[in-house]
Amino acid sequence: MNFLELVEDKGKIIDKKKGEHIFVQGFPDTSIYFIKSGLLKAYYTTEEGKEYVKLFIMANDVIGSLSSAYKGGLCSFSLVCLENSNLIKISFSVIYEHSKTDQHVANSMVELLLKFSMKKEKREFEFLCLSAEKRYRQLKKESSIIIERVTQNDLSRYLGVTPVGLSRIKKRVNSDMTG
Amino acid sequence: MNFLELVEDKGKIIDKKKGEHIFVQGFPDTSIYFIKSGLLKAYYTTEEGKEYVKLFIMANDVIGSLSSAYKGGLCSFSLVCLENSNLIKISFSVIYEHSKTDQHVANSMVELLLKFSMKKEKREFEFLCLSAEKRYRQLKKESSIIIERVTQNDLSRYLGVTPVGLSRIKKRVNSDMTG
DNA sequence: CATAGGTTTTAACCTCGGTTAATGATCGAA
């Protein structure tokens, strides 16, 4: 059995409207989600009530809380729809257990995790080595589709600045024609 | 065959002295390394010649450049010994190819990648949601062993501040007894 | 339409950390 067959076989199709949550930080959720269409936001909420955007998720992406699904704890972040979304929900442990005895599932799992790791490494690099302005420039170059679909509030909290800060950065960058 | 057997069988033991590099950013290196003892630093160098510390690596850690070993490009960072170190070098593709047909190797690969992913998520969270001072406080609490073994220069560049900045943070934190 | 709620911009002020440079402290090698 391959990965996609497993997901289609054991997974459950879910439709969520804009504004609805898939899971919430501090509660358990042992599923992972394959996004078919729509747009979602994964975000952290701090003790002081501040929000930080971990990731935007769109068609063909996969998302889940490792700390809950794999480690068996609680979700370390929340997942909410920014647009009406269609996803497939499947238990992480079903995939995980299958991967232990099914070579094809294991191979897909390895591919998935390698791609995931590369993405996380990229984001780590950006936060460690780039200023907020450079992160904005890079996002504009590489993923302008995200910029068009999310509000400046969400975008700023993804870049690690406040909405006010992003407004200033945009002003600087857009009046500067070096690209 | 299991993972460790494979590494011991196909891997090559390497001894490196303090200051020596294992690989250098911008050059290819398709191996991954299992650290037996010592201490290493993975770091990025920017166009302007600035250094940013990605990670400290010690006994029982595994390190390699995914962008070179997996994607077939060049190393996105450099790896250097901060102390004399003993490691096992093994070709990533040997492990990767084995994992495609050997269930046990695949399982170990999945475990390795899941643990790696969780670490990267943690670091992402810290940069996204915490100030430099909070990152220092957290490191002090969780990994004081690192603080004791690396210079303040390296530590500061791991935390995303300059050595001068870290000196100020330390002063604030150590004169504040709230922990 | 009209109004209420959210989004973006702008301004004023402030803080944290960067930069540069000087001074001390530490460490290693000859």
Added chain:
DNA sequence: TTCGATCATTAACCGAGGTTAAAACCTATG
């Protein structure tokens, strides 16, 4: 032991971005 080099601290100045608040803009819904 001493000399050079690296490391840590401190000070002065600066700038990016935070905070707060107000104003301008949107856009959904009644």
